[in-house]
Amino acid sequence: MAEMLALRDYYGKTVAELGKTNKDIVVLDADLSGSTRTSTFAKAFPERFFNMGVAEQDMIGTAAGLAAGGKIPFASTFAIFASGRAWEQVRQAVGYPHQNVKIIATHGGITVGPDGPSHQAGEDIALMRAIPGMTVIMPADAHETAAAVRWAAAYVGPVYIRLTRDKFPVVFNDSKTFTPGKGDQLKKGADVTFIACGLMTSIALEAAALLEKEGISAGVVNMASIKPIDRDLVLQAAAESGALVAAEEHSIIGGLGSAVAELVAENNPVPVIRVGIQDDYISSGAPEELLEACGFTATGLADAARRAVQLKKQAASR
Amino acid sequence: MKRTKDVVELKEIARRMRVDILTMIHAAGSGHPGGSLSAIDMLVALYCGAMDHGPDRKKTDRRDKFVLSKGHGAPALYAVLAECGYFGREHLKTLRQYESILSGHPYAPSTPGVEITTGSLGQGLSQANGLALANRLDGRDTFVYAMMGDGETQEGQIWEAAMSAAHFKLGNLIAFLDNNELQIDGFVSDVMGIEPIGKKWEAFGWHVQQIDGHDFGQIFAAIDNAKKVTDKPSLIWARTVKGKGVSFMERLAKWHGTAPSTDELNKALAELGEKA
Known part of the structure; x- marks a missing residue:
């Protein structure tokens, strides 16, 4: 833990x-x-x-x-x-x-x-x-x-x-530095890559471990710098894994998921699944309950990754 | 930079500034003559008489600062800044044009002498407070001046800032209220009444003086009085005439944001004793 x-x-x-x-x-x-x-x-x-x-x-x-x-x-x-x-x-x-x-x-x-x-x-x-x-x-x-x-x-x-x-x-240690426009490739993935920020980064790492067990190679990129975004790293992940999951504790409208989708759509269109608040107001409740309700869990993120991989396969078989 | 408190000299400068205001708004084809003309005598008193400032000062040098919270009065500010040598007079005719240094509303990064970017009403006083707090932190004994419109006091943020300026006892802040009684849609009293405006500022903890905002003697006396009040911010409540100096523009809401036609400009310049 x-x-x-x-x-x-x-x-x-x-x-x-x-x-x-x-x-x-x-x-x-x-x-x-x-x-x-x-x-x-x-x-x-x-x-x-x-x-x-x-x-x-x-x-x-x-x-x-x-x-x-x-x-x-x-x-x-x-x-x-x-x-x-x-x-x-x-x-x-x-x-x-x-x-x-x-x-x-x-x-x-x-x-x-x-x-x-x-x-x-x-x-x-x-x-x-x-x-x-x-x-x-x-x-x-x-x-x-x-x-x-x-x-x-x-x-x-x-x-x-x-x-x-x-x-x-905690994901990093006290030697962590911040550079605008730079993300952190925490894990490489051949099948799909999570682009995450905030709490979602640590959850994405857990999800990647789950997926590994079923033979899906999932990468994890931490993208604290939402603007300017790390263009090269996102496009590299899109090219290398061919499918992305953007995950954030924020609406799917206008946040990191949008930034990733905009970048990929204009440069190298690959499937992008946005994990975030689904254009809604949530509810009062304990944080863990709300995270569960929104699918902000390792299993929720793993599901999103499987969908992204599925979309990639569909596109390839067209 | 030469400063003067000679009323005859200042009246002549203000007359020329009125000519500049009307000429530049006419050239631009849009802009706000009414509130520029109601404010100009106070701006001339500040920039040509009361304020310790000058274009030779570097950004970090000590100087008095001014914030035009009623940013649509930009033509009046630009006229006095050019008069004081912050930029060449040739820029005045580029008002509101693409890539001009003179944006439709004051934009500090592009215009020498503009301290604070304004235009969205209600935001200047908070920023003047910030400048005054910075002066206090750095031990500078300079003053921060601000000017609000009367319609502008309908904005809630003005009252947040009124509260905080008094809370922080900003004796180094002197704000003018350009009370010309008109806003775009008509009389302030009809659109959204603000009275009793003097009592409101007093109730918020300000030192308040009412003056005729076109009388240089009264403007200087009020500034001198305000400087003596060190434990609270000062409001100089200036009763003014919208469109002051041009008979057909005075006291008409229409001239809040309408540029004069060429005929109207010529008529106005003739009244001001200037050839077109």
Whole structure:
């Protein structure tokens, strides 16, 4: 059993660590600093922490102004509010002028669980991907989270990092680095390849092990950099395995699955199955129940892989 | 950069700026004359008199900053920026054209002197707050100025920002309210009433002064008073006339976002004592 660590814990720890040496780093939150873990930074550097109250639009605008004044703002709240309530502020004040604002959104996806669909962001990656110039990242684990946060602090420009509430199995170690536009080939596969992000990466590894037992060679690519996506790696996986499964804890519309399908359709059309939220609002419930209901399990992903392989065979026999 | 508080000189600059505003909107074939003309006297007072700034300053240099939250007043901002030498006057006739440095609404990356990108109403004040917080963090004793429209205060984000500016005690922030009483669809009071607007800002914790936004003496006095208030943000509530300076444009919603025809331009320039 892999070690379990929460992405948001590593965000809080990492941004507070960066704040020690980089005095230009400031952090904003919208009354969720305990949940997003920006409270760690707030305790260490109260003069550089701004609690904006329950006012996400003002938070993003203020962050943009701080960036224009030479600061490196990290603005945090839940993913649904950061990407949804404040979408136009992100588009106008951050994306359009390419302002140096880092939006670190926690509680993405369905693993928010009991809070229900009002708090489950299934659309945030689509919303942020649509903004020109925005880098969109969904780390697979806590170590990749720390790496992405470190990279974001050093990069000049808008970044959206999507994190989650619950603990995820650890995939990488603390030497993990993040490079935009680069994915990680965790396993090669001759029959099918999973392109996954977030929690789905560790589940895809389990699914690949299941498939191996029945003689299906399944590869796994971790694609934290959803935008820019690793074009070469996706197209290489398409060429080598001839069938892809894109898996994410997000709607099948507009997220990683869309990005993979768009890329493959325009360059090397092979079957792509999108595993994600099927254009729906889910429900309250325990995270495990919701993951099961959505098919975000090793068996669910293995089923999707078998379908992809089947589609490939059908195409070959035509 | 030469600065002046001489009312005769400033009136002449404002007259020329009105000519520039109308000429550039006419050349563009679209734009917002009404709110540019209501705002221009305050912009002239700021850029030619009150603000410590200049095109020779580097991006990181200390200077006062201005945010045009009512971004559709861009022609007025562009006119004073050209007057101050941020870019050549020849650019004014390229307003709103493809690949011009003068976008339809202020875009900081392309226009020298524009600090903050605006145009979508309600967003400028939050960003002015951010600039003011950055000044405070870095120990700069400079001021951040902002200007909102009255119709713009119908946006909820304005009130979020009003709340946070007071919460953070931004004494280094001075915001103007260009209260010209009109918006695209008609009188503000008919479309969505904002009164009692002064009391609202006071209730949100701001220092509020009401002035005639076309009277240079009152504008400078209000700025001086505002600078003395160090524990709260200041609102300079400026009563203005939409379309001010051109008789047939004054107090008409029609001129919110309509470019003058050539005949109308000539008539307006004649009123302003300028040949076409």
